[in-house]
Amino acid sequence: MKKMLSGNEAIARGAYEAGVSFASAYPGTPSTEVLETIAREYPRVYAEWSPNEKVALEVAAGASYAGVRSIAVMKHVGVNVAADPLMTLPYTLIRGGLVLVSADDPELFSSQNEQDNRHYARFAKIPMLEPATSQEAKDFMVEAIRMSEQFETPVLLRTTTRISHSMGIVELGDVADQRTPSVERHPAEWVMLPANARVRHPLIEDRIRALRDYSNTSALNRVEMADTSLGIISSGVAYQYAREAFPKASFLKLGMPYPLPDELIRDFAAKVDELWIVEELDGFMEEQIRAMGIACHGKDGLPLCGELNPDIVRQAITGEAVHSPVQHALPGRPPSMCPGCPHRGLLWALKKNKCFIAGDIGCYTLGFLPPLDAIDTTLCMGAGINHAHGMSKVFGPGKEKIAAVIGDSTFFHSGITGLANLAYNRGAAVIVILDNRTTAMTGSQNHPGTGITIRGEQTTSLDLEQLVRALGITWVRTIDPYDVKKTRKDINEAVASEGPAVIISKAPCVLLKSRTVSGRRLSVETETCTGCKACIGIGCPAIEFKDEKAYINGMCVGCGVCADLCGPGAIGGAE
Amino acid sequence: MNVLMTGVGGQGIILASDMLSEVMMRYGYDVKKSEIHGMAQRGGSVMSHVRFSEQVASPLIPLKGCDILLSFEELETARYVPYLKDDAQVIINRFRLAPPSVISGARQYPDIIPFIQERTQRIHLVDGSSIAEEMGNPRGVNIILLGTLSTLLEPDEALWIDCINTMLKEKIRPMNIEGFKKGRQVQIH
Numbered sequence: 011m012k013k014m015l016s017g018n019e020a021i022a023r024g025a026y027e028a029g030v031s032f033a034s035a036y037p038g039t040p041s042t043e044v045l046e047t048i049a050r051e052y053p054r055v056y057a058e059w060s061p062n063e064k065v066a067l068e069v070a071a072g073a074s075y076a077g078v079r080s081i082a083v084m085k086h087v088g089v090n091v092a093a094d095p096l097m098t099l100p101y102t103l104i105r106g107g108l109v110l111v112s113a114d115d116p117e118l119f120s121s122q123n124e125q126d127n128r129h130y131a132r133f134a135k136i137p138m139l140e141p142a143t144s145q146e147a148k149d150f151m152v153e154a155i156r157m158s159e160q161f162e163t164p165v166l167l168r169t170t171t172r173i174s175h176s177m178g179i180v181e182l183g184d185v186a187d188q189r190t191p192s193v194e195r196h197p198a199e200w201v202m203l204p205a206n207a208r209v210r211h212p213l214i215e216d217r218i219r220a221l222r223d224y225s226n227t228s229a230l231n232r233v234e235m236a237d238t239s240l241g242i243i244s245s246g247v248a249y250q251y252a253r254e255a256f257p258k259a260s261f262l263k264l265g266m267p268y269p270l271p272d273e274l275i276r277d278f279a280a281k282v283d284e285l286w287i288v289e290e291l292d293g294f295m296e297e298q299i300r301a302m303g304i305a306c307h308g309k310d311g312l313p314l315c316g317e318l319n320p321d322i323v324r325q326a327i328t329g330e331a332v333h334s335p336v337q338h339a340l341p342g343r344p345p346s347m348c349p350g351c352p353h354r355g356l357l358w359a360l361k362k363n364k365c366f367i368a369g370d371i372g373c374y375t376l377g378f379l380p381p382l383d384a385i386d387t388t389l390c391m392g393a394g395i396n397h398a399h400g401m402s403k404v405f406g407p408g409k410e411k412i413a414a415v416i417g418d419s420t421f422f423h424s425g426i427t428g429l430a431n432l433a434y435n436r437g438a439a440v441i442v443i444l445d446n447r448t449t450a451m452t453g454s455q456n457h458p459g460t461g462i463t464i465r466g467e468q469t470t471s472l473d474l475e476q477l478v479r480a481l482g483i484t485w486v487r488t489i490d491p492y493d494v495k496k497t498r499k500d501i502n503e504a505v506a507s508e509g510p511a512v513i514i515s516k517a518p519c520v521l522l523k524s525r526t527v528s529g530r531r532l533s534v535e536t537e538t539c540t541g542c543k544a545c546i547g548i549g550c551p552a553i554e555f556k557d558e559k560a561y562i563n564g565m566c567v568g569c570g571v572c573a574d575l576c577g578p579g580a581i582g583g584a585e
Numbered sequence: 586m587n588v589l590m591t592g593v594g595g596q597g598i599i600l601a602s603d604m605l606s607e608v609m610m611r612y613g614y615d616v617k618k619s620e621i622h623g624m625a626q627r628g629g630s631v632m633s634h635v636r637f638s639e640q641v642a643s644p645l646i647p648l649k650g651c652d653i654l655l656s657f658e659e660l661e662t663a664r665y666v667p668y669l670k671d672d673a674q675v676i677i678n679r680f681r682l683a684p685p686s687v688i689s690g691a692r693q694y695p696d697i698i699p700f701i702q703e704r705t706q707r708i709h710l711v712d713g714s715s716i717a718e719e720m721g722n723p724r725g726v727n728i729i730l731l732g733t734l735s736t737l738l739e740p741d742e743a744l745w746i747d748c749i750n751t752m753l754k755e756k757i758r759p760m761n762i763e764g765f766k767k768g769r770q771v772q773i774h
């Protein structure tokens with residue numbers, strides 16, 4: 011049967027066909043839909059949102075040690091969080107097939123960097139597969155599980171945004187049985203203390219050599235000989251761009267770009283006049299091919315930054331300029347926080363109180379944009395609390411107003427340790443946990459605070475206030491961010507406490523059904539409006555400024571923040 | 586054939602492009618579709634590339650490669666002029682959503698038609714949003730525009746209706762089929 015599937019849906023289908031029993035993930039664009047699809051479509055596969063990627067990889071490894079097939083799924087930067095287990099896992103014995111899916115984001119459509127995770131395969135000394143279509147995304151997942159069991163190694167399945175979020179036609183395959191779990195004990199292979207790990211290391215080196223031989227003969231790597239004046243080695247979506255740009259060229263299309271098939275490459279290079287390595291981001295394959303003593307082109311013409319496309323590939327190889335049409339300077343349309351978003355009033359209040367605001371990653375990062383201009387740092391998940399602590403320590407208590415904001419999902423992901431540090435080392439920063447009861451930025455996933463699992467079952471819900479107190483923070487207050495005047499007072503008191511202080515800003519995301527705002531639209535009394543633009547300063551898409559007056563459009567959901575800060579009291583309407 | 590759909594997050598572009606892809610697959614073409622989800626959903630610009638032919642390699646439409654641009658919002662049409670072929674068909678939903686700089690009064694909402702005329706004269710303005718309002722289903726603008734788009738493509742009405750029936754929940758089918766038919770009646774030739 012044929013179906014249109016996105017790359018992520020195809021990976022989920024592949025896991026199902028391969029007999030996977032266990033799937034874990036922390037959400038992150040462009041990887042999120044893999045677990046969402048498994049949870050929705052394949053009930054026989056156990057699925058969970060883990061609180062972060064390190065947990066996701068370790069629980070999947072636990073399932074593999076119990077003998078069943080498992081996958082852990084994350085975005086590229088998530089692999090950094092999971093890097094600690096990843097680097098030692100290959101030393102251990104893999105029982106059930108174990109696949110790590112890394113979804114990279116060339117062009118940074120929704121990420122803080124565009125790192126090239128193919129390096130992780132080489133770093134951890136594990137094989138890597140890279141699909142170029144939805145069909146391959148499914149087939150390669152099946153193959154990755156098989157390879158993992160044959161070579162007793164974790165396998166990296168690497169995709170990019172253009173594979174994960176593109177749809178293509180997929181011919182579905184047969185569904186394999188799941189494996190039955192059993193307890194076995196393998197202390198020499200599972201207890202990685204120096205004496206054991208020292209013995210395991212040479213096995214990894216032998217294994218990667220064996221995998222290189224496999225790569226040389228595997229159907230995953232395919233030679234497509236045509237016109238030999240131009241030969242192109244490529245993989246992933248870059249292969250599709252090169253194919254479209256040079257339909258007559260010869261290709262070595264790599265589905266398994268690590269370890270590289272050295273014999274195949276030598277053979278192919280000898281048959282073509284000019285050799286190009288076409289890959290997005292780093293010259294990962296090119297550097298290894300050059301080290302083999304093979305002359306080739308690649309990053310001497312192709313960019314290291316951003317995604318490729320057929321035009322860029324054509325221009326790099328032929329040298330002819332691409333038509334660059336005139337682009338008119340149109341008003342931009344960046345993403346923004348939704349009308350009624352509870353983050354808006356809180357960020358506005360911190361800013362008004364003249365706080366330095368160390369930020370984190372989530373919808374509230376959009377508070378960086380004008381007119382709010384309310385986020386001063388964003389590095390990686392969990393960093394904000396630590397930035398604020400480091401800064402406030404440098405100044406000492408009472409000197410500067412240093413605050414941090416962190417979303418609830420991000421707090422569970424990697425904020426708890428930072429807060430423990432703040433308490434332990436007697437920091438003075440004010441930490442605001444933006445408790446909107448969801449992981450909003452990535453499309454509203456549940457987390458340990460929501461009381462609901464990925465499949466909608468009821469479970470325990472972590473009590474934030476209790477947790478914060480247990481970490482040793484004594485100044486804790488839960489507030490309503492829609493009451494901006496009261497919020498400003500609370501912030502001032504928190505700053506004045508001169509010790510670590512935590513504000514829990516509690517209001518559900520407006521996209522959730524449980525939201526607390528009325529949903530009824532407010533309006534501006536034009537005669538009373540003085541055109542002072544105070545309401546415009548919160549950057550709500552529902553408030554427009556026309557003919558020197560404010561005007562509320564149909565996007566308003568009646569949160570009332572603008573009414574609260576309107577001096578002349580011109581905004582009203584909903585109760 | 587390359588169809589680009591553009592608009593603003595929340596207008597139902599992804600579902601519309603899913604349907605177009607499904608119809609073209611069933612019609613017998615190789616199909617690829619690409620779009621960006623994630624951050625863009627928060628009120629940002631959205632575009633979806635749909636490509637179909639005997640064999641499709643790249644999921645992306647190249648610059649100057651778009652045969653039909655279906656735009657859900659006026660300003661979002663102008664942003665993608667560099668993708669248009671010289672004789673491309675452009676269907677524009679008559680609907681304006683002010684971007685932040687216009688909302689704050691810093692900039693004017695531009696007249697976009699001259700920008701498009703630099704590349705093609707085959708411009709069709711469609712009252713998709715008002716038709717949807719009249720039908721009492723403002724969110725149904727995507728299916729109406731899909732109906733209009735379908736008149737420029739090979740598959741007949743039955744295949745489209747069939748796909749609507751398989752892709753949508755029973756409760757919302759009649760409303761969407763009605764919207765699709767209304768969209769098909771819009772004269773754009």
Ligand SMILES: Cc1ncc(C[n+]2csc(CCOP(=O)(O)OP(=O)(O)O)c2C)c(N)n1
Nearest residue numbers: 038088371372373417418419420449450451
């Ligand atoms: C290590 C890592 N994993 C995942 C992501 C993707 N991501 C960005 S923000 C975010 C969570 C946002 O949730 P929350 O902190 O609750 O804020 P909200 O968006 O709900 O305001 C995630 C998962 C990331 N950037 N880095």
